[in-house]
Amino acid sequence: MANVLIVAEQSGGHLRKATLHALSAGRALSRRTGGALHVVVLGKGIGAIASELAAYGATVHAADAEALAHYTAEAFAPVVADLAKAVGATYVAAPATAFGKDLLPRVGSRLGAATATEVLGFGGDGPTVTFLRPMWAGNVLAEVELATPVKVFTIRPTEFPTAQKEGAGEVKPVAVSVPAQRTRFVDFKELKSERPELTEARAIVSGGRGTKGDFKEIEALADELGAAVGASRAAVDAGWVPNDWQVGQTGKVVAPELYVAAGISGAIQHLAGMKGSKVIVAINKDAEAPIFQLADYGLVGDLFKALPELREKIKAGKS
């Protein structure tokens, strides 16, 4: 029986939505292997999150301790690894976020396990599970086997649906003792935004080099749509917009219903981060820009003219 342990991600007392995608992947895997589904949440004062998670039907393990108030891989990894051993987990997974990617390899190391990053799906037959994951900036799809008794992986949230509530699971406390640490948390500077988060937004409007640093029209259309704002690496590197607006293989991987790329030529690494979007619109002056090859609707033109015009039409269409 191959049990599955999912590591929940919370920040500031809120369960991050990516966890629910990881949970549905964990549920699918536990159904296939016939194992039990466990979830662990770590932090300080996480009782409410543990109860929230229990509604999804898994056994929830709550590691609630002062020493876990701020996430560090050094402090969290031994707690997760010890719990994985205690519940007999063959599979240990977390969402492929900054948190999951930082933590899980360290957990894997402690379990003598190999890790697969950004898993998009499962392959193999019956109990032999293989992992599908992107390589070379999403230009190649690889099927990999983890040749260790325990298998660790991070799940790309956009590839799995959110988990469904299916009856109350049990919540169990985890005894935690954290030894002296070599990592000290100093602070976290949140980039606050009134807009939805990129990875959770229904629609995204992104700008690139073609904006020449002026994101006013990008932001105005985003606000009309209730969308998140994204950017290409070029726009971020130029310092025009915050780092965490970057969409791409090296930034955020997104899959909204509508993705509007304005003034973005479509470098491979950007495309790898947004080509899972349901509908892609490209607006660019250069008719030869690679983005047009995968856009559902391409408009050759000036974004500073097209975006306000589109915004006015959307606004008029609402009334």
Next chain:
Amino acid sequence: MPLKILVTAKRVEDPESKIKVKPDGSGIVTDGVNYKMNPFDEIAVEEGLRLKEKHGGEVVVASIGGDKSVTEIRAALAMGADRGVLVRHDGPLDPVVVAGILAKVFEREKPDLVLLGKQSIDDDQNQVGQYLADRLALAQGTFASKAESLESEAEQKKQPGLVLSADGKELRVVREVDGGLETLDLTLPAVVTCDLRLNKPRFASLPGIMKAKKKPVEEIPAAALGADLAPKVVVKKLSEPPKRQGGVKVADVAELYGKLKNEAKVL
């Protein structure tokens, strides 16, 4: 407080090269593909050099691979690194194997700091630094970035983004995480993996390239290090991801709006 820094330089396919899968799915087509140092490792080398320029010390560059990986070591030496270590290994390189080898190199070199790219752009695993830190029971600072942009004055002056404490015992790392920037202090020795916006790597100068030819590069067979070389991540099959059917152009905004509203129904 001089720092001894170990940096990694993996040989990978040039990100500008077109990657195609072999018809039988056993690998990628290497004909016509150029190779270079992993771009994230270039950032690690640059950061190592800036720390050395500020605090003194030594930058040792390590690569794992066949004969050709010496090219990437020479590239780092041409940027200004002091000497190289090439661990000869022709077998598959997965993060567990690589971290095992690097742990052995760490034990031989005993550096104050290990700097790596956050991931290599071939397998995109993003794991080696984390495995290495756990194996060595060290603190890890992944996705190192900095608060200033790559156009800032600090960057023009080539200031390191990693800040050494006055007593030289801790390193301050700004990490790029979801929703903001996190700052950690790591007790040295520590492992740091570098993200895109930590710095803009320098180009090697002509005198740098000439000097690099005379800098020492030690070659060690992987088997001689006593690390476990058995692959743990086994690639069964490669394929090309499904292609999107795009390429439709609209004449104007009115047509775009109509299509989005009535055809795609996303408005």
